[in-house]
Amino acid sequence: MPVQLVRFTTREADVPAVEEAMDTMVAALRRARPHGIRFAACKLADGVTFLNLLELDEGVDNPLPGIPECRAYQQLIPEWSLEPTGPHPVTVLGSYELFG
Numbered sequence: 001m002p003v004q005l006v007r008f009t010t011r012e013a014d015v016p017a018v019e020e021a022m023d024t025m026v027a028a029l030r031r032a033r034p035h036g037i038r039f040a041a042c043k044l045a046d047g048v049t050f051l052n053l054l055e056l057d058e059g060v061d062n063p064l065p066g067i068p069e070c071r072a073y074q075q076l077i078p079e080w081s082l083e084p085t086g087p088h089p090v091t092v093l094g095s096y097e098l099f100g
Contacts, residue, residue, distance in 0.1 A: 005090045006052040008081035018050060018080055019043070021073045028069035036060035040098075054087075 010018055022041040029039060036057035043050055056062060064070040077085060 001055055001057055003053065003055045003090050003092055004087040006077065006085060006087050007049065008077055008085040009049045010080040010082060012048055014080045015048060021076060024069050025073040028067050032067050034063040037063060
């Protein structure tokens with residue numbers, strides 16, 4: 001099951017906008033209930049670094065670009081991020097009920 005990670009650091013002034021967009025995106029996912037994905041949005045203790053984790057079941061295409069709120073969030077990340085960022089595939093070595 002492919003897992004992707006997006007990590008970015010933003011300016012303190014942008015944190016409220018990032019959090020609002022994350023809330024909007026997660027609410028849209030709850031309404032759409034796309035099959036075969038798991039998603040988590042996190043903020044690190046420094047208060048300005050964010051992580052997004054997306055797991056897709058085998059053979060499932062990423063539905064996020066097809067959900068307007070998710071697409072809007074993804075398009076804003078480069079504006080918020082202080083460094084180049086993008087999805088990075090990760091290998092899950094162990095998990096307890098976090099990933100499928």
